Amino acid sequence: MNNLNAKKKILIVGPSWVGDMVMAQSLFKLLKLQSPEMIIDVIAPEWSLPITERMPEVNNSINSLGKHNHLNLKAIFKIARELKTTAYDQAIILPRSLKSALIPWLANIPIRTGYRGEMRYGIINDIRAFNPNIQEQTVKRYAALGLKKTNKELSILYPKLDVSIRNCKRIFKEINVNTERKSIGILPGAEYGQAKKWPASYYSIVVKHYLSMEWNVFLMGSKKDQRDANAIINKTDFMDNDNLFDLTGKTALTDVVDVLSNMNIVLTNDSGLMHIAAAVDTPLVAVYGPTSPEFTPPLSERAITLRKRSGYSRIRVGDADGGYHSSLVKLKPDEVLLELENIYKKYL
Structure with missing residues (x-):
């Protein structure tokens, strides 16, 4: 260097x-x-x-x-x-x-x-x-851009965000989280519309699975993601479950950092919050559609990426019902649940 x-x-x-x-x-x-x-x-x-x-x-x-x-x-x-x-x-x-x-x-x-x-x-x-x-x-x-010459293979230092345990405890106390239970973070949003998102009906199956095992389930994202969160919740039979927490649009970005750092596992689309989860070293499963995990992967040794197509597309228009991308529709909940179980067993 x-x-x-x-x-x-x-x-x-x-x-x-x-x-x-x-x-x-x-x-x-x-x-x-x-x-x-x-x-x-x-x-x-x-x-x-x-x-x-x-x-x-x-x-x-x-x-x-x-x-x-x-x-x-x-x-x-x-x-x-x-x-x-x-x-x-x-x-x-x-x-x-x-x-x-x-x-x-x-x-x-x-x-x-x-x-x-x-x-x-x-x-x-x-x-x-x-x-x-x-x-x-x-x-x-x-x-x-931090080197004078770029004609050699780069050794990448992975992002690592600071977390506040005190802030996370404050948030959990305010929303009455039972911290004795295991927790999964669900990140259903993504920029560029529906084409980068796994279907809400699929997410709801994952949510129901973990609620049935008495896990805490956290839905996280910005105000733009509240519609996706509502669609997921409305498709479950656990709308009033005390272990289901919808934080979309209700937290600052730094709060999301702290909450994600306290999840046992995370399921996410290719999104900004995916990169945050990776940067706090939380085990995660990321689902990809038209974008590529080769180009913008989660920068973590504790991440699994799932995809039903190859290559990279700049087109952000879905070709399936609901505006979703067909490759994400082909990625079924059973496959995702299996990988979530695998990554949980591997790292926790």
Whole structure:
């Protein structure tokens, strides 16, 4: 690895999505490994930024005030003026958009590292080309920007989020969880709509199975996932079960980190919360449809991925009833329950 100067100040322009931000921690770890005294600040939209609070490598988290597909020049100029006083030595820009590179450029950060993207010549002055043969995963593309040369196989440091046992105890006390019981986390949501989601009717079978064994079952996700959670609950015979907890839309992102760290096992779609579960080392089974576990796998030694197709598709439109992807419909509950049992026996 290439040593960087001690106490160097670096600004990371982070990704917008929660899962990508979790994977970006591999870059932060690599930078700290090369230079433990380095100061790392991260700027990102408010919806992905809270996860950096649980990354010990991050010194300061900065809200970019960004919105998807919206260029707020007034906010960009304001933040750039404020960041000039910090005198960063380098910026590493993870997204490939023009918008993401503007703040480091306007803040006069001397070295601005990133991949080729939307008309960024000059704005990015340390342009990198990525080698798909050795950077075939998102996490490797991020980590490679922390090295001067990327023509060799990357050794990835897995993300590892800090957890608060005290906060988890508080949450469990508030919702009256019997902590003597085993617990499974169910993560039914995913961005890009139904095509990345395992059918709610299938999830309900898993929920009923674990409730019948007197496990605690936790449904977790954002407000967007409440519809999926309701669909799962409505298909079960245990709607009023004291061991069923629907936390979708009711917790902060940092709360989800702590609750997931206290699950015995997790069942999840390919989603941002999947990456959080992996980063707190909870055994998990992840179901994939059009996306690929080769490209964005859960970064954990205690994860199993299930899939009924090969390759990777950028198309996020389901081809089955309910908007689901046919490959996920083919992945039956019995198969998933078997893998959940296997991973529980293996690690617990």
